[in-house]
Amino acid sequence: AxxxxxxxxxxxxxxxxxxxxxxxxxxxxxxxxxxxxxxxxxxxxxxxxxxxxxxxxxxxxxxxxxxxxxxxxxxxxxxxxxxxxxxxxxxxxATGIQSVIVPEGSDITSVDDLAGKKIGTQRGTTGYLYCSDDFGEDAVVAYDNGLTAVQALNNGQVDAVVIDNEPAKAYVESNPGLKILDTSYAEEDYxxxxxxxxxxxxxxxxxxxxxxxxxxxxxxxxxxxxxx
Ligand code: ARG
CATH class of the missing domain: 3.40.190.10 (Periplasmic binding protein-like II)
Structure with a gap:
């Protein structure tokens, strides 16, 4: 070579x-x-x-x-x-799907329900870009990483987290009280x-x-x- x-x-x-x-x-x-x-x-x-x-x-x-x-x-x-x-x-x-994590019992049941809510994302990611395009920059909080975004969700600082599906599954597994919505945001190629x-x-x-x-x-x- x-x-x-x-x-x-x-x-x-x-x-x-x-x-x-x-x-x-x-x-x-x-x-x-x-x-x-x-x-x-x-x-x-x-x-x-x-x-x-x-x-x-x-x-x-x-x-x-x-x-x-x-x-x-x-x-x-x-x-x-x-x-x-x-x-x-x-x-x-690989492919990824942007998913929405919410607390169990949340009134957010679809992507459209994110309108008017505070959304946590990881800085610089497509999740941040989609949400700020669709719901306005003021609605979106950019965290250093997915883990800190999920912590903010646990603490009630945001209403939902938008992040790729596989990390979403891992975060939800280790954070009881959270769930992933059945509807997904967007499909992407890695x-x-x-x-x-x-x-x-x-x-x-x-x-x-x-x-x-x-x-x-x-x-x-x-x-x-x-x-x-
Ligand atoms: N797929 C998303 C993007 O490209 C998120 C990737 C975040 N990756 C990471 N290792 N934290 O924007």
């Missing part, structure tokens, strides 16, 4: 935000694991690089590849036109973000992803973290 240029020679530096189970989460022991981590590890192996993880805020992870500080941003990142204007994306490796100028890396990552899809590795990683 041709030499790949990376931020640090021999390494594949991944910017992420490890508060987003099961894609990336921090264990009690302080290690970072999840679908994105295992997938990035498998890609790094195929590229002959050592995976290095940089944990930061979600919006910082997006900036990190744009500024050439990380090689890949992998954080359950939704492909959007706005993001495609400033970074490149691999082929998609992909790996890279610097626009590193086209060699983009091609190499796509080739690796294709192999991991074809030989079942990607599915077995998903099955390890998402129980059917």
């Amino acid at each position: 041709a030499e790949l240029t990376t931020v640090e020679a021999g390494k594949l530096t991944m910017a992420t935000n490890a508060t987003f189970p099961p894609y990336e989460m921090t264990t009690d022991a302080g290690t970072i694991e999840g679908i994105d981590v295992d997938t990035a590890q498998a890609i790094a192996e195929k590229l002959g690089l050592e995976l290095q993880i940089d944990d930061m805020d979600f919006d910082a992870a997006l900036l990190s590849v744009q500024q050439g500080k990380a090689d890949i941003a992998m954080a359950g990142i939704t492909v959007t036109d706005e993001r495609m204007a400033v970074m490149s994306f691999s082929d998609s490796y 992909a790996i973000g890279m610097n626009k100028s590193n086209t060699a890396l983009l091609e190499a990552v796509n080739a690796a992803l294709e192999e991991l899809k074809a030989d079942g590795t990607l599915q077995s990683i998903v099955d390890k973290y998402i129980k059917a």
Whole structure:
């Protein structure tokens, strides 16, 4: 394989935000694991690089590849036109659905019911963008991460949290008294973000992803973290 240029020679530096189970989460022991981590590890192996993880805020992870500080941003990142204007994306490796978390017994039973309510989201995410477009910026509170948004919901500071479905399930499982609405907001594709100028890396990552899809590795990683 041709030499790949990376931020640090021999390494594949991944910017992420490890508060987003099961894609990336921090264990009690302080290690970072999840679908994105295992997938990035498998890609790094195929590229002959050592995976290095940089944990930061979600919006910082997006900036990190744009500024050439990380090689890949992998954080359950939704492909959007706005993001495609400033970074490149691999082929998609997963889909996500924006979901609505409310307290049991809430009078919010549909997405339309969010009108006039306080909505918690994670800063810089599509959940924030959709809600501020649809219900106005004043209605939306942007938290550092999904966990703090859910805490705010528990404390009654917001009426609902809009976030991707898999982390939503994990948060609700560990926070009794909360539930996910049956109706969902929007369906999205997740992909790996890279610097626009590193086209060699983009091609190499796509080739690796294709192999991991074809030989079942990607599915077995998903099955390890998402129980059917
Ligand atoms: N899919 C959403 C987006 O791209 C949220 C991703 C948040 N990821 C994270 N690791 N915190 O905006």
